[in-house]
Amino acid sequence: MRPLLLSLLLAVGLSAGELPKEQRILFLGDSITQGGGYIEIIEAALIAQHPDSDKIIIPLGLSSETVSGLSEDGHAGGKFPRPDLHERLDRALEKAKPQLVFACYGMNDGIYLPLGAERTKAFQNGMKKLHDKVTAAGARIIHLTPPVFDPVPIKERVLPPGLDKYEKPYQGYNEVLDFYSDWLLDMRDEAKWSVLDIHGPMNAAIAEKRKTDPEFTLAKDGVHPGPEGHLIMAQAVLDAWDLKVKADGTPDHPNGAAILAVIKKKHAILRPAWLSHVGHKRPGNAPGLPMEEALKKAVEFDAEARKLANSKEIVFPNQTGEWNGYAKHELNIAGKSVTVVAPKTAAAGRPWVWHGEFFGHKPAPDIALLGKGFHIVYMKINDMLGCPDAVKLWNQCHAELTTSYGLSMKPALVGLSRGGLYCYNWATSNPDKVSCIYGDAPVCDFKSWPGGKGKGKGDPRNWGFVLKLWGFKDEAEALAYKGNPVDSLAPLAKAGVPLLHVFGDADDVVPWEENTGLIESRYKALGGIITMIRKPGVGHHPHGLDDSTPIVEFIAKHAR
Template sequence: MSTRFPRRPIVTQAVFATAFLFTLCVAPAVLRAESTKRPNIVLILADDLGFSDLGCYGGEIQTPNLDALADNGLRFTQFYNTGRCWPTRGSMLTGYYAQQIRRDFLPGVPSGGGNRGLRPDWAVLLPQMLSQVGYRSYHTGKWHIDSTPTKCGFDKTSLNQVGRYFSPKLDANEKPKQPLEFRDDEYLTSSMADDAVENLKEHAAQHAEEPFFQYLAFTAPHFPLHALPEDIAVYADTYTDGWDSIRKQRWQRMQAMGILDPETANRVSSVERDLGPPYHFPEAFEILGEGETNRPVPWNQLTDKQKSFQATKMAIHAAMVHRMDIAIGRVLDQVRSMGCWDDTIVMFLSDNGASAEIMVRGDGHDPNEPPGSALTYLCLGPGWSTTCNTPFRRHKTWTHEGGIATPFIVSWPNRIKDDGQFRRNPQHVIDVAATLLELTGATHPDGAPAPPGISFLADLDAQHSAEERTLWWYHDGHRAIRQGRWKAVSPVGEPWELYDLSNDRIESVDLALPHAEKLAELVAAWEKQLAESVELATEDLSAQDLSKGSRWTRQSDVMSKAQQAGRIKRSQVLPGGETFFVADRHAFLMKPDSPAKSKLGMPWIFYAPALSRYPDKHEQWMHRQFLNAGIAVAGIDVGEAYGSPHSQPFFDALYDEMVSRGYSTKPALLGRSRGGLYVSRFAIERPERVAAIGGIYPVLDYTSYPGVERAAPVYGVTPEALEQRQQELNPAKNLNVVAEAGIPVYVIHGTEDRVVPIERNSAVLESAYKSAGNEAAITLERVDGQGHNFWEGFFRSQKLVDFVIDAAKGD
């Protein structure tokens, strides 16, 4: 890539002499005070490393060199990447969001990954900026940025290789022999260390008067899982207990170390058992065989063959990290041997979280070859990726914490005095360039726009109270934004979620309902940053460039279809149904072929709960009866709202949508189990809109289920407040509104229900009707001997079905 900003010479002898004194690699004690102004830099980037893979972050993998680096430096606990390899690299080496420099997708903008030459001229890389102040720069390893390293300021580059870790033997024409044969004397991770060491030796011999910047970009532990046999042997028996056990052990070590503030995470995230790889390639599973699985199911549900296969994969992953640590140790030893250790800042991080991907490409996979060898092609998969990203949710490509949180270690003996301490301020890879520029005195080119990266140099001295800042993500359709303690995140094609990271770093309790105003504020800020990024990324483009950009898509057709196939499927059973969004929430409508007539519009039933898996197969018979009678059924997914008043605006939105389509202004309500809290909330808030209420063992009292501890967050209050404010907030305490309105009710409930006791729920509703003098309007069918189960009588009650049909029709 051409640039308008070539290397600038140091213009005076005095400045040159000062730089010489600041950076000379001699005994550290001699020039200690001055040398900290312009240190040498070693920036090490791992690929697809999980947050908890390293020993110093709670992992069981042997990483003594990185552990020592952490013990004598700092560990950052809220450091972020972009969620993917090429955006992280572009952001880290420029200080801008990848979208601003056309290194990740923006709508209508020619942008992307790989080696496409797309960066604006002002978006120069770190080595070009460091050259202003006399640095020599060396690149080793993976590139994945546009242009080439030596055209972007690096004085030397090598080993830009991906797709395999073992080097093929070459024929007389210097081409890989066919069929492929591999050398047994070279392993890519070790070769990268060889190259970096050689760079440093050459620098010491020929350029000792100049400071150096060594950028070491490992491919490990990115797939394919290739490792040296002796390293795999170290971990041969480590993972046979399975991913559930290893995840628990990692979390226990993390707690003992204090990696995360206990107020932000007091447990691990729940495993998303239905979430597999971000892209589904079914042909890979035919090649890999019956040992592979694409879901993080409980370990004890795997077959023996699967357990063996999966344990072996993780052993190879561990071996790759193990060998990378050995390689890093050799590079750091070289720095020490040069007398430069105290005056060198070392940074280590990962480009994204561990990967749940499963595919076969490159040299292919031969199941008859030893796992981890050159002709095998294995990927970690979601079971172990969930463990590697302990305690966070999701994986590489997603913008939940598991995809974007990275271990980040900084060592600088001449500057850092809080050896082994943590730094807990939120930081991002855009801050790496800002920090290195501040400490070296280098700058962005004249005329370059202000970068979003902020230097964390002050954090190297002591933890300080950082001002609230905004961090932004957009990759593969996944969106996120963080402002202070609040984070909004939206997987591709899914509603926005909201989390308070000050007490929920594992993103377990979605606060989108009780804090709808805060969510709207964050979403508006996300959209504003998107618009500003588009403006910045297009200001130097011609009309012809923009015309081309308008035809760009976020992914190829192949990857788009694979991502769509990989998304979690909603398992609702919806005869004659369609799905759509209302108020940015999933909604459904089951429509009859011939709608019944009603004075108030086409009759319909408001059903709850409308979660991802509800309604399910147990209600299918019942819903077909409704459809055959000309009655539509609709619902909206507000998550685990537990009858919170904050769900009402979304119920109103569904109601308005249905009325706008010509449906009745007085639907019947039908609540199953927890759905009782949903429909009772609607009836309490809008009794004039309700024709009748039907229920199957409905929950009406949140203290019986789910309990105040679980319900409190979505009510937006503390558990203590939710307990104390029942007269105001608990549907069970406000059923008099429904009873006094005389809304007809038919409820069926088992007398032996221990999950939703009849006495604290349906019987309370019956009592409210008696007190209101409307006892004739309610029928409570008590089913002796039945509990909270799938007894057919609950779901094939003709009396309940006929009652709801008649009410919906207005009969």
């Protein structure tokens, strides 16, 4: 345990690794707290690590709110002044009945102006009033220093120092938040307040990142942190409670991502319900469910999260329906949609099939493999044609699926038509992460398709994509390129990756001689193993086989 961290824990009345004794825990704050990302991270980690815990988390942040009671002229275009926490605080304490309160204020309290004595005094008095009311209600309060204000991403919308009037935020406003944070930290000694610092770690994270990326930010709008910022905010509480999370904020648990997804759904119900139940004067918030109904739904989500925490079976989040009788989940990885179809029971080692393109076309092999315990995966990155950026996205997808969801390190790759470019280009860059490749009339050289520089018809639109996606300065450079799958088989042969190609020998779209034929001859010359299934007289379509047994048996034999 680091000495600084230990001293911070003692300052907030905790021993290292100790959960608070209080059961009902209320979070108050402005729009950053209403957004709630850091609270969701905390509760998900709490349930993942302590599924039998009795803690009840109550999210009650309110957008635009201040603890100072101040509001700038013309706030929200003159539609309404900033809400004052103290207008609703008594009701919040009476209705939520918290035993422990976390309060995160300051961002709005300086009204985005330079440091001023009156505004500072209003913030300090408001915080003291909050502290006194919470303690008078018999609860304990832990103050969080405010998050950071970052002018870099909004440099066109901030104003410099020295002006008489500010109609836009002051560019040095984070200095005001520095001052507010220092004052709160001083109150630990002066008044024995419990204070956790999130402002300092956020400042430090930005400074470190900007050593290599001057434009890095935790908040794209300068105020509201994204996921990385919310994780830093959560970290102070996570450390205090000795809760473990991964680098992306999901609990350090095999079902961490699924647990966090359930908690997000729970909080999406509770946030508006609690705001409506307590009442407030901030327009624009949609009314929540009646409290009784919201709590009933929250209990159901809570039970689901705890079941996941106790489960030995890894479960994917975000089920959106079924696909041929199997649960279909939609994930977001690297900003892209990823479809995962899960088997009823995963096979040993959690094997999976990864489609390059055209998921759902000729589904018989996938359905059979689902029955054998395989997961089926498709990352939707249409029109990227397996380019270097597509390979990078696949790298991120593979890392997420194998680390967060425990899928096998070596998927079976399925490349139908242009999907061959995705599969082979990723596989040749990651030969140690591939169990086998099934190509069905696969594109293995973009000069053949979409280039149409051989016997094939070509596709001018997609050829234009190739020139752009690979960054070729002209067609001649593309034609001289030696990084197509037909040119890059050595790593796969060395790794012993078995191949299966199904092809029609009358294909005039992706001519087999220029693609599958070259793969066969070159792979065998390198000592690789390839199985060929020829369909006499068949063109590019139909894909697959009338009896998909050879495909299923090939993947089932080699996937691991």
